[in-house]
Amino acid sequence: MLINVKEYLIDTLPKEYGKLLQLPDVQIDSDKIKCIMINEVPPINPDDGFYGNSADPDYMRTTRELFQAAGIPVNNISEILDMGIYITTAVKIPKQQYTVPRELINQHLPILEKEIELFPNIKVVMLMGDVAKTAFNEIAKRKTSKRVVPSGSTYKIRGLQFYYGQVRVFPSYIMTGGNILIEKSKRNMISEDIKEMMKVLQSL
Structure with missing residues (x-):
């Protein structure tokens, strides 16, 4: 089903969320998405987001390099979408302080949950960082009374297999920010996780 994600979410969200949210302004065939x-x-700056309008959005610069390090030669978000991979954020407004408060994560949960429901054929979810892990665990707990990914340092659990029903869930690290490309160990772990994610998708 062809759908503009931003328009869909705006139409279904309570008005109190306001106009400050940064929602993915992209039209996609939701049936073809296999991974979030x-x-x-x-x-x-919204233009620096995954679906931003700048010539080379900051978020896509790091994402592109992580995919390329995993042996996946992508240049832009369209090529990633064409592989059945959709990228979004757990919280829909920029960070206001060093950490993202749990209250803010919970406030944005209904948006993320509605967004995930757009894609009926999801086989893989990648949780890029602790905020994403917290948000997804909360969504899972609402439906199953259980978290999907246990607490603990990501580097200790990222090699384990986790499932949400039939969906494979990968805990990984934040994929944006200039430091990602400098911190070689973290960059390598993210690329390894992306590579494993692609193996799962290619086996379908």
Whole structure:
């Protein structure tokens, strides 16, 4: 089903969410999406987001390099979408402080939940960072009374297999920010996780 994600979410969300939200302004065939990658928050400048209008959005610059390090030669968000991979954020407004408050994560849960429900054929969810992990665990607990990913350092649990029903869930690290490309160990772990995610998708 062809749908503009932003228009869909705006039409279904309570008006109190206001106009400050950064929602993915992209038209996609929702039936073809097999994987959702959930990052932390959108950038201060919307043009630097995954679906931003700048010539080379900051978020796509790091994402592109992580995919390329995993052996996946992508150049833009359209090529990632064509592979059946949709990228979004757990919280829909830029970070206001160093950490994202749990209250804000909970406030945005209905949006993320509605967004995930757009895609009936999801086989993989990648949780890029602790904010995404917290948000997805809360969604899972509402439906099953259980979290999907246990607490603990990501590097200790990322090699384990987690499932939400039939959906494979990968805990990983935030995929945006200039430091990602400098911190080689973290960059390598993210790329390894992306590579494993692609193996799952290619086996379908």
